[in-house]
Amino acid sequence: MSLSMYQASIPVFVRMFGNLSAILDKAAAYADAKKIDPAVLLNARLAPDMHPLTRQVQIASDAVKGCAARLAGVEIPSYADTESSFAELQARIQKTVDFLKGFSPAQIDGSEGREVVLKFPGAEMKFTGQDYLQHFVLPNFYFHVTTAYAILRHNGLAIGKMDYLGGV
């Protein structure tokens, strides 16, 4: 057994999306039980200029579909970011996980040195595959999953660290 770009990415993302999916199921049940309009939770933010719950999930999805595609050298699928219910967020997660599971280790392994270029309006960022995964994708991905968790905790959902970690 040795560490590989595949092992450090795809199974990590799939596992955390499973945990996030279970947390969102609890959030939907909580809204139902407390007669809270689900939109209240889906649009909740930790600060007025931070993204709401729905967008946190969308960005987590974007981070990993972009990562898998760039490391493997395939086209990044475009998702419409139109989710407006817990069911639609679950479908977004499932679509993302299905996309991730379509990659074989052989497609991702060996991408440590692959050049990855991210283009933004008026700027670009260049990475090696390894730096892109470890210093951009992973911190970014965990940022949005944790913020989704924190938004729900802040709004009273009874979840704990083991929901986030997935009962390791």
Next chain:
Amino acid sequence: MSLSMYQASIPVFVRMFGNLSAILDKAAAYADAKKIDPAVLLNARLAPDMHPLTRQVQIASDAVKGCAARLAGVEIPSYADTESSFAELQARIQKTVDFLKGFSPAQIDGSEGREVVLKFPGAEMKFTGQDYLQHFVLPNFYFHVTTAYAILRHNGLAIGKMDYLGGV
């Protein structure tokens, strides 16, 4: 170049602690400028039963000093968790980073299959080194760094994603 247990751990932790340190400097300056008692920020939480800012930093420190020591097979240093100011949190971060920087790649590399056992009152968790790093330490570490960031954003500190990512 190839991915290694050292590359996937020590430089990642050191870099994120550098980012967290800069964020805490901004928080201290913000408290000073706004005449906010620093203790208000240090004790701020996102939910009554979540840990406050100070504890988030301490747990992030514990996560990585435990990781480095366990993967290398050396004793885990015990830190007292008595920090009560931004300066003391910075010293905690510096002590943690100094400890991390004391490890050579040779001490950490090859620990993919090393058995890691975490003991809790009445329970224990067993991992391979790789699973411990990827499915326990990294999500846990990012959880606490992100939550520290989120507590400060929620309390009005003007920081953004690039402060968290460290201007990659």
